[in-house]
Amino acid sequence: MKFETRYEQLRRRVDDYLRRFITEQKPVSVYRPIRYVLNSGGKRIRPVLTLLACEAVGGTTKDALHAAAGIEILHNFTLVHDDIMDNASSRRGRATVHTKWDDNVAILVGDELLALAYRALLRTTSERIQQIAKVFTEGVVEVCEGQGYDKEFETRNDVTVNDYLLMIRKKTGKMVSVAAEIGGLIGGGSQKEIRALRNYGYFVGRAFQLQDDLLDIVADEKKFGKAVGGDIVEGKRTVLLLEALRRARGRDRVCLQAVLQKRGVTKASIADVRGIYERTGVLESTRQRVVQDTARAQQAVLTLSPTPARAMLLWLTKILLHRTF
C-alpha cells in the first residue's frame, strides 16, 4: 500500500474516533464548541505517530487508538487556550473558539478537552497504564512550561537561540515525543525501543518547528496558508531572528533590533530582513539543522526491527522535511 494511502487511512480512523467520542449534548455552551474543535480536521500527525509507533514494536493500531485520540484531544486543548493567549482569530481556516464564542467559553472548552484527553487515554488496556498516564502528564506539564516561556520571550530582548530551542522542545517537541513513546509503551516495546521512539519523536518535533520558522520566510504563500513574513511583522522570536541577531553587525543589526522591538516593521521590510537572513547564513544553517534533526530521527527509528510501520515512520520524516504546507 502506498504510504499516502495508509496515512490517510490512519488519519481517518482518528477522525472517526473523535467524531463518535463525544456523546454528551449539554451544556450546549460547552459541547457545541468541543464538537466544532474536534471536527475541524487537521493533519493528525501526533495520533498517527502513536499508532505507527505501537505497530513498530509489535502492537496493533487498535491497541493504541484510545491513546492516539487522547493525544490529539490534548493537542486541541493547547490550541484553544494558546489562541486566546495569542489573540489568534483564525485556525485551520476557521474562526477560533474565543472569536466565535468568547474567552470564557474558550477557557472552559479547553479545560474540558484536557479532561476528555485523559478520558480517551485511560480507556487504553495495558499493564503499563500508570506509566503511560505519567508520561502523558509530564507532556502536559512541559507543554504549559513551553507556552510560559513563549509568552515570556515576547517581551524579552535577550532571548538566545538556546532559550528558543528549550522553548520549542517543551512546547512542540515533547508532545510529539510523548506521542511516539506512548505508542511504544502500549505496543509492549523494550526499554531500548521506547528510547528510540522517544528520540525519533523529539527530533521530528524539532525539525517540524524549525521548518515552520523557515517556511514563514521561504514558503509558497498559497500552499503555506498564511502570509509569508508574518513572523517578522509580528516580531516573533524565531530561530532565524535570534541566530541572525547573534551574527549581524552594523546596519543589519539595527534593522533586526527594530524587528525584535516591532518598531515600524511592515510588509515592505520583509524583503530586507530576508536579505539579512541570507547574508548572515541563517537560512542555510537552519536548513542544516532541519536536515540534521531529520537524519537523527531516521537513525533512531532504524534501530527498530524492519516492519511496514518502521518504513512509514521513515517516510514521515522525509515528508515533514520536504513539506511546503
Add this chain to the structure above:
Amino acid sequence: MKFETRYEQLRRRVDDYLRRFITEQKPVSVYRPIRYVLNSGGKRIRPVLTLLACEAVGGTTKDALHAAAGIEILHNFTLVHDDIMDNASSRRGRATVHTKWDDNVAILVGDELLALAYRALLRTTSERIQQIAKVFTEGVVEVCEGQGYDKEFETRNDVTVNDYLLMIRKKTGKMVSVAAEIGGLIGGGSQKEIRALRNYGYFVGRAFQLQDDLLDIVADEKKFGKAVGGDIVEGKRTVLLLEALRRARGRDRVCLQAVLQKRGVTKASIADVRGIYERTGVLESTRQRVVQDTARAQQAVLTLSPTPARAMLLWLTKILLHRTF
C-alpha cells in the same frame, strides 16, 4: 484526640505536601503564581475527606496522600479559572491570579495545575490506579459541565430549582463525592463501602453548597468573610431566589424578577428580599434541605464499620451544618 486537633493535623499534612510538591522554578511566570495559589491556605476539606475515607475502609492516610493532594490541586485549578470567568478580584483574602498577574498567566497556571493534579494522583500506589484515574477524570469533566451551566444560567431567566441542583451537583457535589470515593478505592474498600463514601460525599457537597446560599443572607458578616446579601446584589441564581420565584406572587414576585434581571437592586434592597425569603418560607425549606442532606450523609457513612475515621466523617457533617464561615 479531639476532632479539631486531628483535622488540623491532616490539613497540615496536605499543606506540607503541597509546599514540597513543586520543585521547578522556571518559567517564573508559571511557577511563581502556582506557588502563590498552592500556599494560599484554605480549609482543605476535599483532601481531608480523601484521607479519612481511605482510613475508614482500612487504609492509611499515607496511602492516600498523593491522591488527596491531587484533589486539592484540582480544586485550585477550578478556582483560578473560575475567578477569570467570574471576574473575581479576591479569593481567601488575597488578589486572584488574573488580578495579581493577568488573564493569560491565569489561564496557563490553571492548565498546569490540572496537569500537576494528575502528577500527584498518579504517584498513588494501588492496583486500582486506572479506575482511580478514571473516577478523577469524570470528576473533572463534570466540574467543567457544572461551570458551563453556571455561566449559562447567568443570562437565563427560566432557571428552575432542579436546574440549579443539577448545576451544583456537577460543579461542587461531584468532586466532593470523588474525593471520598477515591479515598475508599485506595483504602481497598468493597463496592458497598465505595458506594457509601460516594453518597456521603455527594450529600455533604450539596449540603455545603446550599448552606453557602443560606449564609449569604443570614451569616455574620465578619465570620463569613464576604458582604451579606452579595448574591442578591449580583442577581445570582441561588436556590433561595429560584425557589422564592416559584412561590412568590404579586409585588414580591415583581421584586424578585428585578433581582433576577439586576434592575436597580442595591444593598438597600437586601432587607426587602430577605423579607420575601422569610414570607415564602424558602429560608426554612432550604434549612430543611441542608438538615436532610446532612442526615443522608450520616446514614451513608454509618453503614461503614465503626472506626475513629468514621467518627471523624460524622463529626465533619455536623461542623459543615453548623458552620458560620
